[in-house]
Amino acid sequence: MTKTIVKYAVVDAFTDTPFKGNPAAVCWLEDIEKDDKWMQSVAAEFNISETCYLTPIVEHGQENPRFRLRWFTPVAEVELCGHATLAASHFLFQSGLVNSSTIEFSTLSGILTAKKIPDHEVNGSSNGESNASFYIELDFPVVPxxxxxxxxxxxxxxxxxxxxxxxxxxxxxxxxxxxxxxxxxxxxxxxxxxxxxxxxxxxxxxxxxxxxxxxxxxxxxxxxxxxxxxxxxxxxxxxxxxxxxxxxxxxxxxxxxxxxxxxxxVLHVHLDKVNKRVLLREATDGMVTTRAMEATISRVVTQWCESVGWVHPLWVWLGFGILFIDPTSKLMLVLEDRSGCFGRFIILFASAYYIYTHMGCFVTCTVQVGFTPWKLDL
The missing domain is CATH 3.10.310.10 (Diaminopimelate Epimerase; Chain A, domain 1)
Known part of the structure; x- marks a missing residue:
């Protein structure tokens, strides 16, 4: 069975401090067709406030790049979500998928726009880093x-x-x-x-x-x-x-x-009374972690173990997870508990990297961190 790899990122929106603000998972579907059940299942697996899905829309005479955007909580699809839209915009601007300073999203709440604004236009000065530092401003409808x-x-x-x-x-x-x-x-x-x-x-x-x-x-x-x-x-x-x-x-x-x-x-909010719109803005210095997600999340560990063919694997118990090492295939599997502790994940990853550098093992880590799937290849 051919596996489908879905690129995704996790973005902390409305903050410039790691592990603050609101995290959203952004899944880049590109030309991949996925049904509602799959989207809802993946959102439940992430188990954060919102998971969103981006699909490019190509239309003749289109002035700005446009994407279909859908938002899912762990249990349902929603009509409007600000922080996940900001996260999606951040993902598109930072990944180089768009060259325009304005993005349009086709959503259940109509067409929404995200605009990249250079830092000097907001703060009124330039320190020579305006090309790298910018804000994202969202244009949303007023909710009466x-x-x-x-x-x-x-x-x-x-x-x-x-x-x-x-x-x-x-x-x-x-x-x-x-x-x-x-x-x-x-x-x-x-x-x-x-x-x-x-x-x-x-x-x-x-x-x-x-x-x-x-x-x-x-x-x-x-x-x-x-x-x-x-x-x-x-x-x-x-x-x-x-x-x-x-x-x-x-x-x-x-x-x-x-x-x-x-x-x-923190949010910067502007009310446009005439057009009945609300502009939401934040600095875009938040944490962004880009990862790759297996479409068959629930089967990753099973399939991996079957492909390796464990016989007498070495293992190390770290108190909160296990490192499985197969000297023959020079592969390693890392399993962590589901407590969602990022610090524990770092320790596991550091252990994997140590073994990689000192034993010459090619390391593949598949880790569960608070219901969020990680797949890291060294």
Whole structure:
């Protein structure tokens, strides 16, 4: 059976600090046909807030490169996702797959655009590195909000541990927006996901005005266990509604927003009232890890062992994983537990590299790290 290799990357969006912001998996399908079941299965295997799929669209007279873009949580496809769109844009710009400064995406929410803006255009100065340093700006539709049923506000308060509520709104994506008295209330809130999962609507956003002198305009957090995301680390699409709400409260159209999740993240938000659009921007210095993913993920280990034909493999127990070494074929398999600890993976990889350099083994590592598949060839 011929295996299909799908190129992918994992990008931490809305941050310039490794392991912060919101991670998204970006899968480059190119001319590969995959059905919805396969896409959903791969998203479940990644088990991060969103996995997205890119397919190029070739049309006559097309001004900007255009791609079909779909987003999946571990349990369902969604209509709009900001951080995964940013991740997809980052992947395309950095990989050299596009030469244009503007990308168009065909999505369930219509045509979305991503624009690469040189650093000096944003900060008003140039240090000679503007070609390497840039921002990505996303052009999204405003997501309208409306008043919530006053009779249900007390029920929402109960779901949120009895917290005091200033205001409640809902958007057209069926999310509930709950305004709390202070940013401290947002940052220190302890969600009970079992309660939130039983709440009406799709998910719950909590928000409050930022403290004076913090450098931010408002805080927020987004809980969506119904879609397999207990807490979305940084949610771009939520700000398509938050921008309109905080415009009415603060009387401004430009915001610096802080998402106060444990991973945290910062967004620059502009509300275009005339065209009913929201521009989302971040610096693109976040961590990007490009990998190759086997399409037959669940069969990788089995097929690999069969191809090697283990007889008397050497093995080393590291307390959290095993190194299997076959001296005859000079191949090695690394199996790690599924705790999702990146530090443990580094130790395993370092061990594999040591054996490669000191024993002359050609090393193939297939590792499971928190449900994310890694295949590394040295």
């Amino acid at each position: 909000v409306s008043d919530y049923n006053d009779l249900e506000v007390s029920a929402i308060s109960e779901i949120l541990n009895g917290v005091s509520i200033v205001d409640v709104k809902k958007n057209t994506l069926d999310d509930i927006y709950v305004v709390l008295p202070s940013a401290k209330d947002v940052a220190e809130f302890k969600p009970q996901f079992s309660k939130i999962k039983e709440s009406p609507g799709r998910g719950i956003v909590i928000t409050a005005a930022a403290p004076t002198g913090s450098g931010f305009d408002f805080y927020s957090r987004f809980f969506c266990p119904k879609l397999g995301i207990d807490e979305d680390p940084v949610c771009g699409s939520a700000h398509c509604a938050l921008a309109a709400y905080w415009h009415e409260k603060l009387g401004k159209c430009d915001f610096v927003a802080y998402q106060a999740s444990p991973r945290s993240g």
